[in-house]
Amino acid sequence: MVPPDGFDRKTGSLRISLTDHCNLRCLYCMPVQALRFAPPEELLTAKEIERVAQAAVRLGFHKFRLTGGEPTLRTDLVDIVGRLAAIDGVRDLAMTTNGILLPDLAQPLRAAGLRRVNIHLDTLNPDRLKRLMRFGSVDQILAGLEAAVAAGLTPLKINCVVTLGYNDADVVDLARLTMEHDWQVRFIELMPLGGGQCAQLALSRYVPTAATRERIENALGPLEAVRSPNPADEARRFRLPGGRGEVAFISPVSEPYCGTCNRMRLTADGRFHLCLLSDDEIDVRPALRNGHAVTVDDLLRQAIAAKPSGHRLAEGLSVERRQMFQIGG
Ligand code: SAM
Ligand code: SF4
Numbered sequence: 001m002v003p004p005d006g007f008d009r010k011t012g013s014l015r016i017s018l019t020d021h022c023n024l025r026c027l028y029c030m031p032v033q034a035l036r037f038a039p040p041e042e043l044l045t046a047k048e049i050e051r052v053a054q055a056a057v058r059l060g061f062h063k064f065r066l067t068g069g070e071p072t073l074r075t076d077l078v079d080i081v082g083r084l085a086a087i088d089g090v091r092d093l094a095m096t097t098n099g100i101l102l103p104d105l106a107q108p109l110r111a112a113g114l115r116r117v118n119i120h121l122d123t124l125n126p127d128r129l130k131r132l133m134r135f136g137s138v139d140q141i142l143a144g145l146e147a148a149v150a151a152g153l154t155p156l157k158i159n160c161v162v163t164l165g166y167n168d169a170d171v172v173d174l175a176r177l178t179m180e181h182d183w184q185v186r187f188i189e190l191m192p193l194g195g196g197q198c199a200q201l202a203l204s205r206y207v208p209t210a211a212t213r214e215r216i217e218n219a220l221g222p223l224e225a226v227r228s229p230n231p232a233d234e235a236r237r238f239r240l241p242g243g244r245g246e247v248a249f250i251s252p253v254s255e256p257y258c259g260t261c262n263r264m265r266l267t268a269d270g271r272f273h274l275c276l277l278s279d280d281e282i283d284v285r286p287a288l289r290n291g292h293a294v295t296v297d298d299l300l301r302q303a304i305a306a307k308p309s310g311h312r313l314a315e316g317l318s319v320e321r322r323q324m325f326q327i328g329g
Pocket of ligand 1: 118
């Protein structure tokens with residue numbers, strides 16, 4: 001059993017960032033210029049990631065998600081997945097990706113033990129995708145999505161970050177996908193991270209879930225609530241009339257779900273990041289590299305105990321020292 005954190009929440013899900021590099025540059029996540037990447041020697045190796053996951057399982061974690069940056073850029077990704085899948089106690093192993101490299105990777109990843117993927121697709125409109133995600137194309141992401149489905153990396157989820165003036169009108173077309181497909185299309189509220197131009201954009205282009213929901217319902221009919229069996233599910237889930245899949249909303253700004261947060265995050269450079277929207281971190285590398293007296297298990301226990309009660313976006317406070325691509329969502 002994972003020890004409860006300081007606010008009696010049960011942490012049991014570890015998000016592991018594998019890299020701070022990415023093949024896209026989404027406007028709200030990653031700037032084009034003045035980027036500083038972690039030096040390669042600071043990135044955790046496959047073996048070190050495996051050791052952290054083993055410690056997490058010893059403490060009672062069962063859910064693991066790989067993220068980035070773009071996790072598919074790690075050349076040892078299939079090896080990492082194989083190592084994690086082989087740990088007794090890892091019940092759910094998923095990955096969040098922009099999907100672009102999945103045509104080649106989906107089958108080997110499935111064979112190595114990856115269960116499912118969330119694919120980031122902000123719009124089905126080719127021009128607006130280029131404006132918002134800056135590189136890549138709708139066709140490339142859809143090819144990755146098809147490869148994921150063909151490989152059995154399901155149930156498939158699609159992440160759309162709703163951004164005023166860029167893709168807020170396109171949510172209807174994305175939601176319509178759930179009429180024919182058993183996918184979950186999730187609309188995420190923009191969060192300001194890192195204090196720079198991405199944060200500025202997030203603040204000025206924020207669209208509340210209520211507006212996104214209204215737009216979808218006006219076009220496609222009333223959404224019917226779907227009960228989630230998981231109380232820590234950050235998504236509020238719905239179904240369109242006659243729909244096969246689900247439309248879901250993730251509303252960290254207008255409806256924070258910190259009270260049920262069950263997550264711990266591990267950055268690519270080996271820090272437990274205690275809350276997505278705060279700077280608090282605990283460096284796990286001393287326990288991994290220096291034969292330090294403190295163990296990974298000890299540090300993870302400390303990290304869980306030190307999780308804050310919730311974010312402070314309403315007070316204008318957010319994470320300053322890292323941007324989204326350096327944490328992983
Ligand atoms: N590159 C992968 C991807 O895009 O899915 C994984 C890393 S990305 C940081 C993880 C998720 O964060 C994305 O799917 C996107 O939905 C979300 N995201 C990125 N920046 C965001 C922001 N400023 N506010 C809300 N969600 C954001
Ligand atoms: Fe890359 Fe994902 Fe960030 Fe977009 S959201 S820039 S795909 S890490």
